[in-house]
Amino acid sequence: MAVTRLSAPKPWHARHGIVHFAKASDVTITTNSILSAAFSTSTRVESHFKNLTVTPPEIAHDKQDLIGVDSSNFQNAVLDKKPAGMATFSGTAMLGNDESLESYLDESGVSITDVTYGNSTRYQIGNGDLPEIAVCIVMEDAANSKRVTFVLDNAYVTKWGDVRIGGPDSHWEQDVTVACLPKDFYWEYRD
Numbered sequence: 001m002a003v004t005r006l007s008a009p010k011p012w013h014a015r016h017g018i019v020h021f022a023k024a025s026d027v028t029i030t031t032n033s034i035l036s037a038a039f040s041t042s043t044r045v046e047s048h049f050k051n052l053t054v055t056p057p058e059i060a061h062d063k064q065d066l067i068g069v070d071s072s073n074f075q076n077a078v079l080d081k082k083p084a085g086m087a088t089f090s091g092t093a094m095l096g097n098d099e100s101l102e103s104y105l106d107e108s109g110v111s112i113t114d115v116t117y118g119n120s121t122r123y124q125i126g127n128g129d130l131p132e133i134a135v136c137i138v139m140e141d142a143a144n145s146k147r148v149t150f151v152l153d154n155a156y157v158t159k160w161g162d163v164r165i166g167g168p169d170s171h172w173e174q175d176v177t178v179a180c181l182p183k184d185f186y187w188e189y190r191d
Contacts, residue, residue: 010141012139012140012141016139017052017137017139018136018137019046019047019049019052019135019137019138020045020136021046021134021135022039022040022134023134024131024133024153027039027134029153034149035151036136036138036149039134039136047093047094049091050092051092051175052091052137053091054087054089054150055087055089055090056185057086058084058085060081060082061082062082063079064079084182086180087181087182088177088179089135089177089179090178091175091176092161092166092173093173094166094172095171096171096172110122130156130157132154133155133178134153135151135178137149140190145190147190148187149186150185151188152178152179152185154180155178156178158178159176160174160176161175162174
């Protein structure tokens with residue numbers, strides 16, 4: 001791990017960020033390559049998001065009070081470490097591409113053939129046919145010299161939010177939340 005002197009940060013900007021979605025079966029994370037390299041260009045989709053939040057697993061501790069006091073007259077106590085929680089990614093997807101994320105978030109698409117109006121694919125969320133996916137969030141500076149990458153592997157979509165018109169620019173958008181186990185969450189800095 002590289003140690004650097006702390007200085008005033010140069011913030012990353014949204015225009016230099018990328019969000020990749022892929023089927024978990026198409027992603028293999030190894031210690032021989034950086035996280036974003038696991039997302040092959042032939043098996044991933046890049047999507048436009050705003051209001052991104054990556055929440056690492058939380059490790060809660062409960063205080064257990066014991067009988068007696070210590071030498072400083074504080075009650076004897078220990079911290080009981082609980083299992084780590086789930087990691088989550090949430091954001092607002094910009095809708096504008098035909099089925100850009102649906103096949104990554106729900107595999108229940110049914111082909112509809114209609115000679116009058118054309119063919120369609122119909123989805124019904126909630127039938128339990130959710131694929132395991134992987135999400136890669138890359139943030140870097142304009143010079144591509146500093147980068148942080150988050151990956152949620154073997155993850156599932158836990159929320160499809162409301163489809164709505166997003167403010168005065170009148171684009172359609174939808175909130176999406178993805179969650180994974182702590183062991184499938186990765187956080188990587190370029191040294």
